[in-house]
Amino acid sequence: MLRILTFVLPLALWVWAFIDCLTTPEDEVKHLPKVVWVIIVLLFPLVGSIAWLVAGKQRGVLRTGAADGYGSDGHGAGGYPEGGRPRGGRPLAPDDDPEFLASLKKNNNEHEDMLKQWEADLRRRENELRGKEDPEEGRKS
Template identity: 70%
Template sequence: MPRILLTIILPLALWVWAFVDCLTTPEDEVKHLPKVVWVLIVLLFPPLGPIAWLIAGKQRGFLRAASAGAHPGHPADDRAGRPAARGGRPLAPDDDPEFLASLKKDDKDHESMLKQWEADLRRRERELRDRDEPEDGRKS
């Protein structure tokens, strides 16, 4: 049984896993060779192809995060030199100047709306007071 595991099941599982991983990896995370070439290597050269893919084919874990903003002008950097997530967006909302500006604009909009509501409330209270008070100033 251990012989079957080591000679058939384990290499087959490694081959299938490496093939699926290679197919689902985004093109920008593939290293050294084009993705199509890696797929062919994994398919045509078991078990060396899957092992080569695991070692040299893909940016993994901390290496991906470290290289994303390591070099100025790197594709993962935005125009201001800040690290960006996939799609060119900043990594966090507090790093995005457009988002911060929109928060300030929203705050100003809310403040002006509150001032309008307060002024409207004062006007309505004044109208109610004037309507309830008699014209000669005496209370009834």
């Protein structure tokens, strides 16, 4: 069992560090360019993974830019600056992004307008067909 853990734990650490390195935005990578960190983690699995965890990425309070959790704009750690985006520059979830919500409303309005046009076109076509059928029925009688 111990032999398996000595193999599995470093492998899990290496995979986690590699994926974390790949998914970390460029502006949160410290000391070296992101590509160099990826190469280090790949070529030196155990040492590179530990180095990435220790020195490669801004973590915790350092990422917010202030020790007390408040930025220069006065928002708390949970508050967003103007634009509804966290300090990292990306929304946490689509429903937290005002631009995304506005685009949904715009798409919804466009689809409603298109549906109204289709319904009007369908009514017009039905009326045209009824108009053509009525005179023919009148001739037959």
